[in-house]
Amino acid sequence: MIQFSEVTKRYPGGHEALSSATFSIEQGELVFLTGHSGAGKSTLLKLIAAIERPTSGVVSVNGQNVGRLPQRAIPYLRRNIGLVFQDHKLLFDRNVMENVVLPLDIAGFDRRESLKRARAVIDKVGLLNREKANPISLSGGEQQRLCIARALVSRPALLLADEPTGNLDPGYAADIMSMFRDFHQVGTTLVIATHDERAITALGGRTLHLDHGRIAEATT
Amino acid sequence: MISWLRHQKYALTAALYRLRMQPVSSLLTALAMGVAISLPGGLYLSLANLGQVAGKLPAQPEISLFLDTLASDTHRQAVATRLKQPDIAEAYFVPKDQALAALISSQGLTDIAAGLTQNPLPDAWVVRPQLSSREELARVAHDLAKLPGVAETHLDSLWAERLQAGLSIGRASVWLLAGLFAIALIAISGNAIRAQVLARRDEILVSRLIGATDRHIRRPFLYLGALQGLLGGLAAIGVLAIAGTILRQPVSHLADLYGSSFQLIPPSPLEIATVLVLTTISGWFGAWLTVTRALHQVETAH
Numbered sequence: 001m002i003q004f005s006e007v008t009k010r011y012p013g014g015h016e017a018l019s020s021a022t023f024s025i026e027q028g029e030l031v032f033l034t035g036h037s038g039a040g041k042s043t044l045l046k047l048i049a050a051i052e053r054p055t056s057g058v059v060s061v062n063g064q065n066v067g068r069l070p071q072r073a074i075p076y077l078r079r080n081i082g083l084v085f086q087d088h089k090l091l092f093d094r095n096v097m098e099n100v101v102l103p104l105d106i107a108g109f110d111r112r113e114s115l116k117r118a119r120a121v122i123d124k125v126g127l128l129n130r131e132k133a134n135p136i137s138l139s140g141g142e143q144q145r146l147c148i149a150r151a152l153v154s155r156p157a158l159l160l161a162d163e164p165t166g167n168l169d170p171g172y173a174a175d176i177m178s179m180f181r182d183f184h185q186v187g188t189t190l191v192i193a194t195h196d197e198r199a200i201t202a203l204g205g206r207t208l209h210l211d212h213g214r215i216a217e218a219t220t
Numbered sequence: 221m222i223s224w225l226r227h228q229k230y231a232l233t234a235a236l237y238r239l240r241m242q243p244v245s246s247l248l249t250a251l252a253m254g255v256a257i258s259l260p261g262g263l264y265l266s267l268a269n270l271g272q273v274a275g276k277l278p279a280q281p282e283i284s285l286f287l288d289t290l291a292s293d294t295h296r297q298a299v300a301t302r303l304k305q306p307d308i309a310e311a312y313f314v315p316k317d318q319a320l321a322a323l324i325s326s327q328g329l330t331d332i333a334a335g336l337t338q339n340p341l342p343d344a345w346v347v348r349p350q351l352s353s354r355e356e357l358a359r360v361a362h363d364l365a366k367l368p369g370v371a372e373t374h375l376d377s378l379w380a381e382r383l384q385a386g387l388s389i390g391r392a393s394v395w396l397l398a399g400l401f402a403i404a405l406i407a408i409s410g411n412a413i414r415a416q417v418l419a420r421r422d423e424i425l426v427s428r429l430i431g432a433t434d435r436h437i438r439r440p441f442l443y444l445g446a447l448q449g450l451l452g453g454l455a456a457i458g459v460l461a462i463a464g465t466i467l468r469q470p471v472s473h474l475a476d477l478y479g480s481s482f483q484l485i486p487p488s489p490l491e492i493a494t495v496l497v498l499t500t501i502s503g504w505f506g507a508w509l510t511v512t513r514a515l516h517q518v519e520t521a522h
């Protein structure tokens with residue numbers, strides 16, 4: 001489903017965040033992305049979602065060369081990808097519910113159906129009683145769960161999660177990870193950047209280890 | 221198709237929401253637009269009213285009709301009958317003796333008159349046609365001149381022509397002003413939308429990240445521009461209504477002094493609808509002109 005071949009990403013300023021990365025991820029796989037801070041985990045995820053374009057090499061998703069995708073095709077690529085951002089990227093001018101339905105509004109779903117689906121995922125991440133709250137009033141962990149709910153609401157075939165349990169206490173982290181496992185079991189492809197060793201051992205699956213932008217695969 | 225409708229509905233809802241979220245700036249923008257449009261709108265209404273006053277003025281353009289000195293009684297009778305037709309509002313006969321007497325008394329020509337052996341003036345009619353447009357006056361004058369027994373007709377149309385010329389300058393100015401203020405409207409709308417785009421930076425960037433197309437992001441701003449224009453049009457009509465209310469009393473007082481029952485005429489529903497449609501389109505157009513550039517600015521700044 002995802003192929004990187006000789007992908008290098010150099011940011012303006014010359015810093016090489018990813019160096020000649022080559023690997024592939026099959027449909028339905030669960031892959032953990034580990035590495036020190038600054039190793040290039042977020043960069044790798046952004047390349048998959050065409051948020052960044054590779055300096056050289058080919059990133060392909062579902063057979064499409066994502067780095068060469070014309071601007072107008074990118075939205076349709078992203079609609080099939082659930083994104084959990086390291087910095088959440090929530091909108092503070094609307095409540096929890098409105099944040100979660102946003103991807104469905106964008107895709108042009110029927111509003112009533114959207115609200116129903118949104119309520120179901122909000123329930124799943126344990127925020128049902130905060131449905132009407134403004135995200136600014138949520139704790140860091142709650143904001144993170146909200147971001148996860150927004151990523152899941154469109155039932156994407158591919159979920160990219162950047163430190164999804166970074167701010168969560170162990171109880172919630174385990175809940176979120178088991179949610180991810182459920183998704184994995186119904187065939188969703190997941191790529192999760194995390195430091196959470198416990199989750200990795202609990203869920204199993206493959207680990208891609210990054211060290212200063214270089215891939216070192218390790219299986220646990 | 222259904223999805224298209226949904227997108228439109230979503231955009232309209234989003235636009236209404238944005239309008240509500242910034243009531244003060246929306247109101248100020250609408251007011252700026254309203255004042256701008258009320259200027260050509262007011263001029264237009266003033267002209268319509270002036271045109272109406274002009275139609276009712278007692279001083280009407282007249283046609284002088286001079287009979288042939290040798291005209292037979294049958295011809296004279298035929299002319300009198302012709303002047304009773306509906307395109308003639310009023311006609312009165314001026315016998316040549318009366319005309320001479322009037323001339324002598326008004327010009328002090330007693331000496332010259334005394335030297336005349338016979339009256340050189342012809343019998344005449346003074347005719348006021350039903351309609352006072354220039355073409356109609358010319359047509360009636362030409363018509364009457366062709367009657368047997370009529371020596372010539374003289375069209376006293378200078379006054380009517382001056383009025384028409386004045387009114388047409390006025391009408392041209394209305395269009396000129398309307399054009400200028402439409403540009404102002406587009407600029408006001410464009411500026412308001414630019415500010416809105418910059419204020420909604422986060423929403424735009426996040427929407428992009430989760431799969432919004434250019435069109436999806438642009439659409440609410442276009443609706444917002446159109447709504448803003450519509451509000452501007454309503455504000456203009458409000459301004460004119462207030463002006464009309466203030467002027468009504470003094471105008472009817474002035475009309476009373478002239479013994480006229482003249483009343484200010486308000487704009488027709490069609491005219492109101494036209495203004496609203498034009499302002500809505502201008503608002504939309506202003507948004508369309510700026511939104512793409514503003515979005516680009518937001519995204520590259522990121």
Ligand SMILES: Nc1ncnc2c1ncn2[C@@H]1O[C@H](COP(=O)(O)OP(=O)(O)OP(=O)(O)O)[C@@H](O)[C@H]1O
Binds near residue numbers: 012013039040042043
């Ligand atoms: N937009 C950018 N412009 C310039 N340099 C960048 C940019 N984004 C990331 N970098 C640099 O690229 C390197 C990799 O960054 P990245 O965010 O991928 O790391 P990470 O593995 O996600 O780290 P963390 O665990 O702290 O999130 C870092 O050194 C970072 O400073």
Ligand SMILES: [Mg+2]
Binds near residue numbers: 042
């Ligand atoms: Mg990161």
